[in-house]
Amino acid sequence: MRIHRNILKLLQPFLMVIGCGAISLFALYSLVMSHAIPPQERLQENNYTSFYAPPYQQAIKKSRESAVQVTSFALDSPYFSTASGTYFAAYGKHFVVTVMHALQGPCEFTTIVHGEEGYGCVKYVTMNPINDYAIIQVEAIKDRTPIHIPRDLPQNAQWIDSYSIMNKLVYTGYPNVIGPLTVGGEVSGFADAEYIYMISYAWSGSSGSGVFDHRGKYIGYVVAIDVGQTEFGFQILQNVVLVAPALKVDWGKTLTQSE
Numbered sequence: 001m002r003i004h005r006n007i008l009k010l011l012q013p014f015l016m017v018i019g020c021g022a023i024s025l026f027a028l029y030s031l032v033m034s035h036a037i038p039p040q041e042r043l044q045e046n047n048y049t050s051f052y053a054p055p056y057q058q059a060i061k062k063s064r065e066s067a068v069q070v071t072s073f074a075l076d077s078p079y080f081s082t083a084s085g086t087y088f089a090a091y092g093k094h095f096v097v098t099v100m101h102a103l104q105g106p107c108e109f110t111t112i113v114h115g116e117e118g119y120g121c122v123k124y125v126t127m128n129p130i131n132d133y134a135i136i137q138v139e140a141i142k143d144r145t146p147i148h149i150p151r152d153l154p155q156n157a158q159w160i161d162s163y164s165i166m167n168k169l170v171y172t173g174y175p176n177v178i179g180p181l182t183v184g185g186e187v188s189g190f191a192d193a194e195y196i197y198m199i200s201y202a203w204s205g206s207s208g209s210g211v212f213d214h215r216g217k218y219i220g221y222v223v224a225i226d227v228g229q230t231e232f233g234f235q236i237l238q239n240v241v242l243v244a245p246a247l248k249v250d251w252g253k254t255l256t257q258s259e
Helices: 003-032 040-044 054-065 158-162
Strands: 066-073 080-090 094-098 110-114 119-130 133-138 169-174 181-191 196-201 211-214 218-230 232-244
Touching: 003 196, 054 066, 054 181, 054 211, 066 094, 080 211, 080 218, 110 133, 169 218, 181 232, 196 218
Parallel strands: none
Antiparallel strands: 066 080, 066 110, 080 094, 094 133, 110 119, 119 133, 169 181, 169 211, 181 196, 196 232, 211 218, 218 232
């Protein structure tokens, strides 16, 4: 027993060194792992904040995953237009709702874009110059999740809450041919019965973006930013965005006019 005790006393410093070394290596490993940078795809793809309440988180996700870019050109024009749109499903078919003013040419010269993929226009289901919207029939779009009409529209009294002052909104679009960019905002006021004023930001190419309320209901589409005239000339208010209410869209045309 004395021999074993003497050996343990002799080995004790070495055992302490080994133990401390193991702890240090574990601590170093933990530090490295806690500061490891995740792969790029995890930083960018489907990375949604958990800061907001779950319904608004779902609204952000729904806005982003249904957003598409719309490009159009005409043979008699050297330019092509770009806008944003919302991919939706109705009655077992697929469509995109966007602004009519972005469609320069016929259906065959209009393309729905997501990522590196382009999808041709099947048919212009309806074009409404008064309310400035168009519904385009398309084939199913890869890696996009359509909203569902009429399920994702407000129902009954929900319309009142959706358009209430300072209700939180979100939209996703392709301004200046970049994106998709997701932007938040709030209902600020109304232009008679024509438009909703949303305090947010929008730029060229944002037109047609679908606007969702805090519950994830589709309530309208971006039409323009406000432009006013003063004694100093025209004043562009980039943070006052005009939204056309979804109430103005004749969704029934997807049933009666589609192929």
